[in-house]
Amino acid sequence: MFSGTKINISEEAARCLLCYDAPCSNACGHGFRPDKAVRAVRFDNVISAASKINQNVCAECVGECERACIHYDFPVRIREIIRKLPQSKKCRADLSIEFCGVKCENPFFLSSSIVAANYDMIARAFDAGWGGAVFKTIGKYVVHEVSPRFDAIKKDATPFAGFKNLEQISEHTLEENLEVISRLKKDYPSKVIIASIMGQNEEEWTEIAELCEKAGADMIECNFSCPQMAADGMGSDVGQNPELVKLYTRCVKKKTTIPVLAKMTPNIEDMTVPAIKAIEGGADAIAAINTIKSITAVDLEKMQSLPDINGKSAVSGYSGKAVKPIALRFICDMAKCEKLKGIPLSGMGGIETWQDAAEFIALGCENIQVTTSVMQYGYRIVEDMISGLSEFMVTNGYTRLSDLVGKALGNIVPAEKLDRETIVYPIISKEKCIGCGRCYISCQDAGHQAIEFDQERIPKIKGAECAGCQLCSLVCPAGAISRSKRINRRRC
């Protein structure tokens, strides 16, 4: 039977190394896939995790899966996770959606980058379930890349809290890339292929766009946003110049008939300005965000930053989990902008789970793109995106994905419109509190000195002093602080 202490299954699943050809599943004498069950939990898809195994059979098992676990520390408590899983629901919602008039079997696309760089990669991604791919940016500019070209900010169980890259556009020739786009479209007619392009002048933008349409691309995405091009007047240099955005979008539209997306740079205060110019130039949709200019760290021994390229480094693009809040803010700005009303949005920046994706959709995106989490975990993450979003839609009564688009927008208002007359107090659970005092420390040093300890080392709220900021509930490591009902503020 099951052993082990009380565990939080999400935290335990986060310890899983997400192995290739997982030894735990290979060892399972019943032919189940415990790796997939744990992975589903890891990617917030708890509800369908149990469908990968049989809980009754697992309950009687001696645990070959755990014995085979190669975790460097101690085995992941797979049976304990399985035991705590809710009954699996078989939910299959229709995730298809039209984007710029093009039917997509689901909204999940690879974003333009190394994850969508050749035929074999994209074919494998399509086989895994991705609805489409934005091909790695192509052009005539010949790149010479640096080595190494990545750095990552690591935090606890999250190896890439944020990710920095110095990559430019495709290393393959324009001709090679066009041939691959053609072949992909022929072999995967129901999948959507967006050609990401970058020109060096007006003629090149027009020519490359025309060639992509001829090759069979369903849409074109104009890369106005790469922040680390090693030549002036390309990438985010364009995106930061609204008139150039309009000019080059016009050039792209000149000899093409397929929908055109303009991909925006976040290295700008107000993204709506270049986005409006792109629409004036004829763009059909906006994609955002590309990476944020960054320096991830400075090595204080060597006094140089990372990645170390022969002693030097450069400012370059930041992506992954850490940028999601910034991406959502830009998406919201554009979705709420009167002059961009009705313009389809493709959102990206830190999407890792179906929930991340659903948040972008709820703020107005009809299409989702992903790079960094695929770099980290592989194409397989789309499985949990599909089943997690399906389950959410079925449970919440959404029959079409389009019904979810923009649903949360009305609840994001200017700060001056927020309710300042009511308050939500913290409620400390005696049962859950472990007496660590983290709430006390934060309230003393960064709050309103509204927490005191009782004789048993259990914190108590001093109602008159508490401002309801909820810092205490955010720092509590035991999940022991919940929130009261909203009530009217006491007036002095």
Ligand SMILES: Cc1cc2nc3c(=O)[nH]c(=O)nc-3n(C[C@H](O)[C@H](O)[C@H](O)COP(=O)(O)O)c2cc1C
């Ligand atoms: C290694 C790497 C290469 C990239 N190459 C391109 C590119 O060729 N064209 C482009 O438009 N964006 C490129 N991007 C940006 C991504 O498409 C995406 O906009 C950004 O990384 C944010 O999404 P994410 O957090 O899911 O990675 C690249 C990103 C990374 C990490």
